[in-house]
Amino acid sequence: MAGSCTAAQRDVHINFKEVSAVRFCLLAFGSQLLGKEGLLRLRVDSRVAMHVIKGISSRSLALMAEFRSLHAVAVLYRVTLLASWLPSGAKVWADALSRRSDPGDWRLSTPVFRVLVQRYGVHTVDRFATPNNTKCARFNTLRHAPGVEAVDAFSVLWGGGENNWIYPPFNQVERVLAKVRKDKATATVILPVWVAQH
Numbered sequence: 001m002a003g004s005c006t007a008a009q010r011d012v013h014i015n016f017k018e019v020s021a022v023r024f025c026l027l028a029f030g031s032q033l034l035g036k037e038g039l040l041r042l043r044v045d046s047r048v049a050m051h052v053i054k055g056i057s058s059r060s061l062a063l064m065a066e067f068r069s070l071h072a073v074a075v076l077y078r079v080t081l082l083a084s085w086l087p088s089g090a091k092v093w094a095d096a097l098s099r100r101s102d103p104g105d106w107r108l109s110t111p112v113f114r115v116l117v118q119r120y121g122v123h124t125v126d127r128f129a130t131p132n133n134t135k136c137a138r139f140n141t142l143r144h145a146p147g148v149e150a151v152d153a154f155s156v157l158w159g160g161g162e163n164n165w166i167y168p169p170f171n172q173v174e175r176v177l178a179k180v181r182k183d184k185a186t187a188t189v190i191l192p193v194w195v196a197q198h
Helices: 014-032 047-055 061-076 088-099 110-120 170-183
Strands: 038-044 079-085 163-166 186-189
Touching: 014 038, 014 047, 014 061, 014 079, 038 047, 047 061, 047 079, 061 079, 163 170, 170 186
Parallel strands: 038 079, 163 186
Antiparallel strands: none
């Protein structure tokens, strides 16, 4: 699972972020755990996160608060967590994926978004978002993430009374327009003025 920190999270200690990452993964993939109660083996690349999860303790109040949040998610999905350490050299490919930036991750400024809401109404779902940049409570993402309604916006129906907010990656414009027509969707679609393209 890839993700980036919000401005408020950037200065948080790395050990806190490592335990948070485990919780976010559980939240992102939790629906796949429903009905499969039992032992969930975790491989983490932080020895501190491993010891906090295995030992259920830390001297850090912030880290313990985050562990309690993680434990609450584990209880929700009825799994017991067992963490083991994964050396950094064993996860080069995963590290590269998690650090890769998304060139299609654009966002519209909040004041401009508000003007469009006044003009076109409240949007019910953001079809191309991340948890950090979504403009709607319901959103779709490219990869699994906490709170996501669907992975891959093209895999779900856009019609049915939805007022879709769509700010797609520019290389998906033709596919988006075809999907809007096919699903007879109501949508606000943000597209660049690109005179060199048809």
